[in-house]
Amino acid sequence: MIIENERSSFINIGGEQYELILTTKATKAIASRYDELENLGERLMKAENFEMALDEIVWLLTLMANQSILIYNLKHKDAPKELLTEEEVELLTSPLELVSYKKAITEAMFKGTARNVVSAEEEASKNTQDA
Amino acid sequence: MTTAEVFTRLYYYCTVQMRLSADEFWTMLFGLFMDLWACHKQFLEIEKPLHQQTIDEIIPNTI
Numbered sequence: 805m806i807i808e809n810e811r812s813s814f815i816n817i818g819g820e821q822y823e824l825i826l827t828t829k830a831t832k833a834i835a836s837r838y839d840e841l842e843n844l845g846e847r848l849m850k851a852e853n854f855e856m857a858l859d860e861i862v863w864l865l866t867l868m869a870n871q872s873i874l875i876y877n878l879k880h881k882d883a884p885k886e887l888l889t890e891e892e893v894e895l896l897t898s899p900l901e902l903v904s905y906k907k908a909i910t911e912a913m914f915k916g917t918a919r920n921v922v923s924a925e926e927e928a929s930k931n932t933q934d935a
Numbered sequence: 936m937t938t939a940e941v942f943t944r945l946y947y948y949c950t951v952q953m954r955l956s957a958d959e960f961w962t963m964l965f966g967l968f969m970d971l972w973a974c975h976k977q978f979l980e981i982e983k984p985l986h987q988q989t990i991d992e993i994i995p996n997t998i
Contacts (some may be wrong), residue, residue, distance in 0.1 A: 811964050828945065828968055829961040835938040875962050919968040924983035 811918060812872070813911035815865065816889070818896030823872035824908055826916025830871050834864070841848075858899060864909050866893045949974055 827892045870887045877884040897905065949960040953975055953985065958970070976982040 812965060825960050826965050828942075828949075828965050831965040833939065835941070839938075858947045871947045878958055878962065887968040899939070906992075916964050917964075917966045917969075919966055919970055919973075923977060924971050924985045925982045926973065927985050 811915045813908045813915065815869070815908040817865070817869065817893060822869035822888075824868035824912035825871040825875070826868060826913050827871045829874075830867050831879070831916075833867055837863070843902075858894075858902065861902065861905050861909065862890050862894045862897065865897070866890045867907060868909065868912050869893070945972075948975075 813825050815822055816826055866888050873885050873887055945959075945968070946960055949955050949963075949972075950957060953971060955963075963971075973982065978985050
């Protein structure tokens with residue numbers, strides 16, 4: 805498994821530290837839920853009510869925290885850890901810390917999609933789309 | 936292109952072209968996967984690395 809710690813973020817849920825990782829699996833789940841990744845930020849920011857914003861954050865936290873557990877379980881098949889559920893995350897998180905959760909999610913997504921190798925063709929295509 | 940099609944294509948690139956396992960594909964950081972795919976294309980000369988030109992490269996010193 806190829807994972808670099810500088811491309812993830814950490815969060816405390818119920819007194820335990822979890823690593824939030826934007827894996828390919830998580831990216832697919834996010835893209836399926838929000839149609840496109842670009843819609844995610846908009847949906848979080850424009851969440852019409854607090855409850856909806858919280859639901860989205862709980863879903864994202866559960867998804868990305870579970871990625872590190874899935875990776876751990878692949879390496880430790882004899883002693884796997886239990887995956888987090890949305891219900892557990894909802895119970896263990898406080899709405900007061902909403903800002904720090906949003907920050908951790910944004911950081912994990914930003915670091916997870918960061919690129920070190922870019923082709924000239926990709927950059928040209930990106931510039932065409934931006935124009 | 937639908938999300939399912941995009942990820943089916945990425946899965947093909949990773950497992951068939953780059954010879955990584957399914958587990959490696961699904962648990963790999965998305966940005967890292969895109970980096971590796973860019974390296975693969977550059978290695979096969981399908982794409983060229985991004986090269987940022989400086990003014991010195993465009994205007995020779997002799998001018």
